[in-house]
Amino acid sequence: KDVQLNCSALLNEKDVIYWNIWKKSGKDPNVHEEEGTRIRTSEGKRLASKILRIETVNENNLNFSYNCTAASEGGIDTKSFILLKKEDPVDIPGHIFTRGMIVAVLISVVIVCLVTVGAIYRVDLVLFYRHFLGRDETLTDGKTYDAFVSYLKECRPENGEEHTFAVEILPRVLEKHFGYKLCIFERDVVPGRAVVDEIHSLIEKSRRLIIVLSKSYMSNEVRYELESGLHEALVERKIKIILIEFTPVGDFTFLPQSLKLLKSHRVLKWQADKSLSYNSRFWKNLLYLMPAKAVKPYRDEAEVLPVFSQP
Numbered sequence: 001k002d003v004q005l006n007c008s009a010l011l012n013e014k015d016v017i018y019w020n021i022w023k024k025s026g027k028d029p030n031v032h033e034e035e036g037t038r039i040r041t042s043e044g045k046r047l048a049s050k051i052l053r054i055e056t057v058n059e060n061n062l063n064f065s066y067n068c069t070a071a072s073e074g075g076i077d078t079k080s081f082i083l084l085k086k087e088d089p090v091d092i093p094g095h096i097f098t099r100g101m102i103v104a105v106l107i108s109v110v111i112v113c114l115v116t117v118g119a120i121y122r123v124d125l126v127l128f129y130r131h132f133l134g135r136d137e138t139l140t141d142g143k144t145y146d147a148f149v150s151y152l153k154e155c156r157p158e159n160g161e162e163h164t165f166a167v168e169i170l171p172r173v174l175e176k177h178f179g180y181k182l183c184i185f186e187r188d189v190v191p192g193r194a195v196v197d198e199i200h201s202l203i204e205k206s207r208r209l210i211i212v213l214s215k216s217y218m219s220n221e222v223r224y225e226l227e228s229g230l231h232e233a234l235v236e237r238k239i240k241i242i243l244i245e246f247t248p249v250g251d252f253t254f255l256p257q258s259l260k261l262l263k264s265h266r267v268l269k270w271q272a273d274k275s276l277s278y279n280s281r282f283w284k285n286l287l288y289l290m291p292a293k294a295v296k297p298y299r300d301e302a303e304v305l306p307v308f309s310q311p
Helices: 094-120 122-133 157-177 195-204 220-235 257-263 281-289
Strands: 003-011 016-020 031-033 037-040 046-054 065-072 075-082 147-150 182-184 208-213 240-245
Touching: 003 016, 003 065, 003 075, 016 046, 046 065, 094 122, 122 281, 147 157, 157 182, 157 208, 240 281
Parallel strands: 147 182, 147 208, 208 240
Antiparallel strands: 003 046, 016 065, 031 046, 037 046, 065 075
């Protein structure tokens, strides 16, 4: 493209301004010095300007010093103009760009896979973390029991399996196998004392409230346990509630509104023969919700949990 170089100076009457554009090889044919202009100022001096026009700049015009000289009685003053080639942006080689894109895609895939695996196996990862570090949340909280078990107390033929699950299976697995300490009403409530006061005291001493849900759960015998536990969980925030759906309930309208809100978060569902193994998803999820405790599981391979009828 064309370039114009403007040389300006403030001169007296007899001073001159000119361009020095000669090379050893001669004058470039595309370089032209135009007629200058002079404008008289109010101070009696002249503002002189002379344009050097370079048409279609090429390699011969680059890195050469075009000198503009102002000559006066006081001496000579020269100003130089040098044309430089603009550096082109450095292009990334194709193979490096391709490798970078592949690495970026692989990193994204790895991150997505890790997040997915973490979401799917979150419970297993947390249980492994607890076991690996020997973490124990029960040492300094002043609580006596790891969980208070609330269940239907009436042992009728239609709810006999539910009763067996609450007073036999839960203690056998959580206490004997995993080292937790449960509070069972029939076993731990002292006879002769006021039941209401005793239940309230035991719930206060427990870290969790395990509620074994069923359609017949809201009987008079467990209503106070539930009200006291909900108060500790929602108002005092001293206890966490674990809901176990032993038999399919479907309609939870019989529950208090506060318990319905808790139910919307998470409910563990007992699935008969699928939940019998100590390594089943049911027991892992229950351990995940229980407080972390540094106790090595007791393993008795000969022990078999009773098989319940399929709900």
